Every structure is written in structure tokens, then in C-alpha cells.
Amino acid sequence: MPQHFLLTADARSLSPLAIARLSDDKAHAMLCELRWGSMENVVCPKCSKQHKAYYIATRKQWQCKSCRHRFSVTSSTIFAHHKLPIRTILFACAIYVNAVKGISALQLSRDLDVQYKTAFVLAHKIRESIQAQRELFPLNGEIHMDGSYVHSSVREENKKADRVDRRLKVNENPDKRCVIVMRNRYTADEIKANPQLAGAKSTYTFVALSENNKTVSNLAKLYIEPNSVIHTDEHPSYDNLLVEFDLKRVNHSQEYRSDDGITNNLAESYFSRFKRMYHGQVHKIDNIYLGDYANEIAYREDTRRMSNGLIFHDVLGKCLKTPPSNDFKGYWQGNHRNAEWLVA
Ligand SMILES: [Zn+2]
Incomplete structure (x- = not known):
């Protein structure tokens, strides 16, 4: 290996x-x-x-x-x-x-x-x-798309008698949000030209209230070229993509990889790193900044095969190209971003 x-x-x-x-x-x-x-x-x-x-x-x-x-x-x-x-x-x-x-x-x-x-x-x-400094051009080729919920459940009460059924919508955590990811794969030609390349190429992330038909279709229309191949799991919110795209499904309740080799692994590996940050590093993410954190992990995934020196120069270059922050200038003097970045 x-x-x-x-x-x-x-x-x-x-x-x-x-x-x-x-x-x-x-x-x-x-x-x-x-x-x-x-x-x-x-x-x-x-x-x-x-x-x-x-x-x-x-x-x-x-x-x-x-x-x-x-x-x-x-x-x-x-x-x-x-x-x-x-x-x-x-x-x-x-x-x-x-x-x-x-x-x-x-x-x-x-x-x-x-x-x-x-x-x-x-x-x-x-x-x-x-x-x-991120530019989102429409993705093409093979794209893996999936959503994952954060802040999904409310904390359980101490006494059993006080606990609620957390599966019911009425007891849902109001802070629950869905991070939706789409990633395309390096093409065979790109890998042939540079054998170092493998797996996902570009990662786009979005924060939504839920993984639903309308949001998924809107995002696919905006950021995926028509007739691209999209891999998703069995979630019904992806059903509509059948019309404009070559949709391939893997049923995660049955298998990780279908018999004809369909997986959603590019999306899964994004969430794997995201969850390691969420549970192991930052512990708590305010929904107002969830989009920033989701994009941070997208950047870390996309630069995973670059040397740390190159990433250091790239990150500093981006900082020097970005004008002073409206959201973080005087943050502790009370100046805060006041709206979430949600896609609908
Ligand atoms: Zn001058």
C-alpha cells in the first residue's frame, strides 16, 4: 500500500x-x-x-x-x-x-x-x-452529492418522565441544519497526466434548513452542468434530478457500494473530515458561521495532496486579496454578522 x-x-x-x-x-x-x-x-x-x-x-x-x-x-x-x-x-x-x-x-x-x-x-x-476567494463554476463529469445534519437533536432530559420523543418533528431542535456537499471526481485524462491525482477534485458546500427536493434541484441547476453523472444515496429529495442528469443511486440501508460499482464515497469522505472537526476540534458551531466551517473543510479536502508550504502561501495570498471583514471587524465590540447563509 x-x-x-x-x-x-x-x-x-x-x-x-x-x-x-x-x-x-x-x-x-x-x-x-x-x-x-x-x-x-x-x-x-x-x-x-x-x-x-x-x-x-x-x-x-x-x-x-x-x-x-x-x-x-x-x-x-x-x-x-x-x-x-x-x-x-x-x-x-x-x-x-x-x-x-x-x-x-x-x-x-x-x-x-x-x-x-x-x-x-x-x-x-x-x-x-x-x-x-472561492469561485464556484458549474461542476461536470461524475459528481457525488449528499447532505448531513448538524445540531440534529435536542439534549435529553435527566428524568425519563421528562424526556420527549426526539423522532417527532415537533420536538426537533430548532438549530438543526443540513450541510449539503457536491464534489466532482478527477477525470481519467487528468489522472493519466498526473498520477498523483485521485478521488475528488472540487468540493462545494451549502447550508440549508433541510435536504429537500426544491433545494437539491436548485443547487444542481446552479452548480452542475446538464447531463453530468450524479451519484446520490436513496434519499427521495434527489429523485427530481433524474430529469436533467444521469442519476445513479446507492441504497445505503442495503450496501455501501452497489453491484454496478456506484458509491457516494466522495461525499462521505468530506463528511468524515467535517465530523472530525465538529466533534474533535471546535465542539460547537454557531449556525451563523456554519457555512464558513463547512467551506473550510471543503478547502482542506481540495488541498489534501498539496504540501503545507504551498497551502500556507495560498491561504496568505487569499487573506491579502480579501478586503477588511465586515463581519469580524470590531467583533468583540458588538459588530456581528446577523444573518445565516442559507440556500433555499
Ligand atoms: Zn495611490
């Missing part, structure tokens, strides 16, 4: 220790390099002009020669107005990238030796950047 990717030397190209040892100047230069490619030719975030701006070394700021705007390496990015040293931000990204099943804000706060609140906001800003 081949060695697991994470055990190979190829998986390791990032040293959090080396990042923790960077001097302030080196950490600053590294972020400039990632944002603009150099510290010399910087891009003014206001007028977008790339040039040799005046550098005010004592403040680590530049002044634009054409519009006189003053900016730093984090201006107009998700890290704008940061109070942490840049080295700590880089180190946090390294820790975040290495946590293949996600990381809780409490653990991050201990690793960075910062307050829980600081770690919570920082991790969410990284999640928001990953989400913001």
Missing part, C-alpha cells in the same frame, strides 16, 4: 518554527513579498498604481507618489488594523494550515499565547478569506 501523503517528505515544506524565529523586519518583508512580489514595487491600495512609493521606514508605511495615500502591507486586506505582530499572524496561518481537521480558537489562543477572543477573530478572518 502506498504511503499516506501526509507521511511523505513532499507534504512538509513549511516550518512553523522557522516562522516563529523570524525577525520583525523579515516577517514584514515576507508579507510584502507575498502581497506585491517585492518591497520595492508596491501597489497603492487606493489608486492601484504599482510603483516605487516613498517608504517611511520608521512606520513601515508607504506614501503613494500619485495620490499621496499612506498605506502599510496590511492596508485594505483582511489583516488591516491588526494589533498583533506580523510574525504572530504568519505563525497563526502556519498552525491553521497544519491542522488538517481544523483548529479551535481555544487551541490557537494557547499556541499563540493570545486571548481567546483574538484567536477566534483571527481564525474566522482566515475562514472568511478562503470563502471570499
Whole structure:
């Protein structure tokens, strides 16, 4: 059996220790390099002009020669107005990238030796950047689609006499949500060109109130090309897909793999990682942020065969391309996102 990717030397190209040892100047230069490619030719975030701006070394700021705007390496990015040293931000990204099943804000706060609140906001800003830089083109080829419920049942009462029938709809947990996933498979040609590739290619996630006909059909119409092959389980909400797609089913109450080789394994492996994060790392997810967490695991799945150094650069690149967060700016001063991201 081949060695697991994470055990190979190829998986390791990032040293959090080396990042923790960077001097302030080196950490600053590294972020400039990632944002603009150099510290010399910087891009003014206001007028977008790339040039040799005046550098005010004592403040680590530049002044634009054409519009006189003053900016730093984090201006107009998700890290704008940061109070942490840049080295700590880089180190946090390294820790975040290495946590293949996600990381809780409490653990991050201990690793960075910062307050829980600081770690919570920082991790969410990284999640928001990953989400913001995501483009969802319609999937084609073989697509696996499935839904899984979170917060599905209410906590049982202590006394048996006080307990309710949790199977009844009236006793359902009002926080119950469904994470719906769709993933396409690498084509035979893609695998032939690069034998390293296997399994799922792109993962899209959505949060809905339930797995139902209408939501499933809408999502498939928006994000799957007509006539693609869709694998699902026996759940009746997928029945309508028969009209526009080549629908293949596996009946999970009978088998994991049908006699003609149909599985829903790409979706199952997504939920496997999602549930490891849910039960083993973050423990509790507010529905308001469920979409961010679901997408985080989609990103981790899609980058599972990339080295940690590459993912680190990719994540930081996304953070530097994402404008300051409306949802997490002043979070602990009372500014919160107030609506869930639900698909219908
Ligand atoms: Zn300018």
C-alpha cells in the first residue's frame, strides 16, 4: 500500500518554527513579498498604481507618489488594523494550515499565547478569506452529492418522565441544519497526466434548513452542468434530478457500494473530515458561521495532496486579496454578522 501523503517528505515544506524565529523586519518583508512580489514595487491600495512609493521606514508605511495615500502591507486586506505582530499572524496561518481537521480558537489562543477572543477573530478572518476567494463554476463529469445534519437533536432530559420523543418533528431542535456537499471526481485524462491525482477534485458546500427536493434541484441547476453523472444515496429529495442528469443511486440501508460499482464515497469522505472537526476540534458551531466551517473543510479536502508550504502561501495570498471583514471587524465590540447563509 502506498504511503499516506501526509507521511511523505513532499507534504512538509513549511516550518512553523522557522516562522516563529523570524525577525520583525523579515516577517514584514515576507508579507510584502507575498502581497506585491517585492518591497520595492508596491501597489497603492487606493489608486492601484504599482510603483516605487516613498517608504517611511520608521512606520513601515508607504506614501503613494500619485495620490499621496499612506498605506502599510496590511492596508485594505483582511489583516488591516491588526494589533498583533506580523510574525504572530504568519505563525497563526502556519498552525491553521497544519491542522488538517481544523483548529479551535481555544487551541490557537494557547499556541499563540493570545486571548481567546483574538484567536477566534483571527481564525474566522482566515475562514472568511478562503470563502471570499472561492469561485464556484458549474461542476461536470461524475459528481457525488449528499447532505448531513448538524445540531440534529435536542439534549435529553435527566428524568425519563421528562424526556420527549426526539423522532417527532415537533420536538426537533430548532438549530438543526443540513450541510449539503457536491464534489466532482478527477477525470481519467487528468489522472493519466498526473498520477498523483485521485478521488475528488472540487468540493462545494451549502447550508440549508433541510435536504429537500426544491433545494437539491436548485443547487444542481446552479452548480452542475446538464447531463453530468450524479451519484446520490436513496434519499427521495434527489429523485427530481433524474430529469436533467444521469442519476445513479446507492441504497445505503442495503450496501455501501452497489453491484454496478456506484458509491457516494466522495461525499462521505468530506463528511468524515467535517465530523472530525465538529466533534474533535471546535465542539460547537454557531449556525451563523456554519457555512464558513463547512467551506473550510471543503478547502482542506481540495488541498489534501498539496504540501503545507504551498497551502500556507495560498491561504496568505487569499487573506491579502480579501478586503477588511465586515463581519469580524470590531467583533468583540458588538459588530456581528446577523444573518445565516442559507440556500433555499
Ligand atoms: Zn495611490
